Amino acid sequence: MSWSQPPLPEDSYDHMSTLIGSAITLLRGESGVFAVSNEAFDPQSSAEYTLYHLSEEALPALLSYVQEAMQPNVQHPLVVETLPPALAARFGIAQEAAEQQGVECCSLALYDQNGSLGTLYFLRLATLRSCFEDHGAESAGTRTDETLLHFIAQLTAGLRFALRSQALVKEQGRLAAIFQHSTEGILTVDNALRIIDFNPAMERLTGWRENEVLGRFYFKVLRPQDRQGNDLRLEESPILQAFAGQEVVNREMVICARDGQRFTVAVTASCVRNARGETMNGILNVRDLTRERQQEEQRSTFISVISHELQTPIAIIKGYASTLARTDSRLDARALRLRLVAIEEEADRLNKLVGNLLYASRIQAHGLQMDIASLDLEHLIRKMIRRLHAKAPDVEVSLSFPPQLPTVMADQERIEEVIQNLLDNAVKYSPGKPHIDVACFAxxxxxxxxxxDHGMGISVREQEQIFNRFHRVGEPLAQPTPGAGLGLYICRAIVEAHGGRIWVESTLRQGSTFLFSLPREEKAQLPMVVF
Incomplete structure (x- = not known):
């Protein structure tokens, strides 16, 4: 006889497949499938199947056949039916073996005191019988029935355990995915308040990495304070209060990031207890309120910021224009020129602000047009540095270029805007005499x-937001500086439209480095490696 032997599925070596394969072998079967009852665990779920030496292509035909056949039940747990040779061939059985010896399709109901678990369908030669169906003795009927029932009970118990294990693994995977991808910070502690889990959102929120805080007392990592800025006492710890049975939901407090910056959060604490009611773990959910409040403040202050940025040049232009328009004005040529230059500068400033607003609107509407061509970045940057020195001679600039810097594919006018904006910011946010380093590498x-630059720097938390529209650095030193918070947003849009990327590396009060990339006109010729 020749049976088809398709490769076992990838999960055939788990506990479930081992049990199914062993059971079919004991029943003298050669191939089969175990169909899990929908009601076994979740009435809403679809049936699950575990195959043993049965191809995926044969499964629909077998299931269709057994659905029309008599189904096993508690009174008749084993149902055996002879298959027509043509149908047996569809299940991968050689036609000669099916015609000479016959093939049976057997259905075995699996159940216990908890109810039905599913049905085991298997194929075997009609000339074979398992030890559970040996009727050699007169009293064997009763003995065999009891043996079959014991076999069903043991197999059902093993499969139910395997299914529960699989369900636990799936649930663990779901919980791990929720933990990893949650937008809220989550940390868990043991009953000694030592950190045992620290999700990626918590890493982004605090600047700490999980491997740096595992095993540490969570109070010392977060250094919490109340809203008035007073350090919390240990007995005021949210998790300790949850351990004591108190409800801690959306409690506002201030925590400290790795770089020392403090920010307001809402925390919810809960605890996990064992069967005896003893505390095992504490869970702290942390939601950053700073961003929510920043968004509200951005909405409420946007008009006032823009109004201020518009009113300042308008007021200066109007003041100088009124002075020049007076009939009794007696100004020499130098004074007249200074006022006209001031009017021109403020008009340029006003034009730039309005242009940025329109630019941002076009970006939002996906209307950014590019004129891409070959561009020599070194030549462009040197030209812009000369322009910067003409406008601000006291700014020190260090340049670093590799020999034969590759050309890039870019829109020259747009890239000028990016570099100009980064240079302006470096000067703007560097108190004292600015020193700027500009470098390129390929x-x-x-x-x-x-x-x-060597200025005030940017906190870890703000580095994620600095390229957003209307966002301005929250450091007090930055507040007097003019601007509507659109420059870096426009830079990001331009660079990404070129297929590049832009990012910042910064340490608070030690300076910042802004970097952006552009695709090379010609890719580097890598050396050929011959094995």
Whole structure:
């Protein structure tokens, strides 16, 4: 006889497949499928199947056949039916074996005191019988029935355990996915308040990495304070209060990031207890309120910021224009020129602000047009540095270029805007005499430009938001500086439209480095390696 032997599925070596394969072998079967009852665990779920030496193509035909056949039940747990040779061939059985010896389709109901678990369908030669169906003795009927029932009970118990294990693994996977992808910070502690889990959102929120805080007392990591800025006492710990049975939901407090910056959060604490009611773990959900409040403040202050930025040049232009328009004005040529230059500068400032607003609107409407051509970045940057020195001679600039910097594919006018904006920011946010470092370097795929300053720096948390529309650095030193918070947003849109990327590397009060990349005109010729 020749049976088809398709490869076992990938999960055939787990506990479930081992049990099914062993059971079919004991029943003298060669192939089969175990169909889990929908009601076994979740009435809403579809049936699950575990195959043993049965191809996926044969499964629909077998299931269709057994659905029309008599189904096993508690009174008749084993149902045996002879298959027509043509149908047996569809299940991968050689026609000669099916005609000479016959093939049976057997259905075995699996159940216990908890109810039905499913049905085991298997195929075997009609000339074979398992030890559970040996009727050699007169009293064997009763003995065999009891043996079959014991076999069903043992198999059902093993499969139910395997299914529960699989369900636990799936649930663990779902919980792990929720933990990893949650937008809220989550940390868990043991009963000694030592950190045992620290999700990625918590890492982004605090600047700490999980491997740096595992095993540490969570109170010392977060250094919480109340809204008035007073350090919380240990007995005021949210998790300790949850351990004591108190409800801690959306409690506002201030926590400290790795770089020392403090920000307001809402925390919810809960605890996990064992069967005896003893505390095992504490869970702290942390939601950053700073961003929500920043968004509200951005909405409420946007008009006032824009109004201020518009009113200042308008007021200066109007003041100088009124002075020049007076009939009794007696100004020499130098004084007249200074006022006209001031009017021109403020008009340029006003034009730039309105242009940025329109630019941002076009970006939102996906209306950014590019004129892409070959561009020599070194030549462009040197030209812009000369322009910067003409306008601000006291700014020190260090340049670093590799020999034969590759050309890039870019829109020259747009890239000028990006570099100009980064240079302006480096000067604007560097108190005292500014010193700027501009460098370029190439990789196999792109050219990277960096603009570094030695100014106030940017906190870890704000580095994620600094390229958003209307966002301005929250450091007090930054508040007097003019601007509507659109420059870096426009830079990001331009660079990404070129297929590049832009990012910042910064340490608070030690300076910042802004970097952006552009695709090379010609990719680097990598050396050929011959094995």
């Amino acid at each position: 990789t196999g795929e792109e050219v990277i430009v960096s603009v570094s």
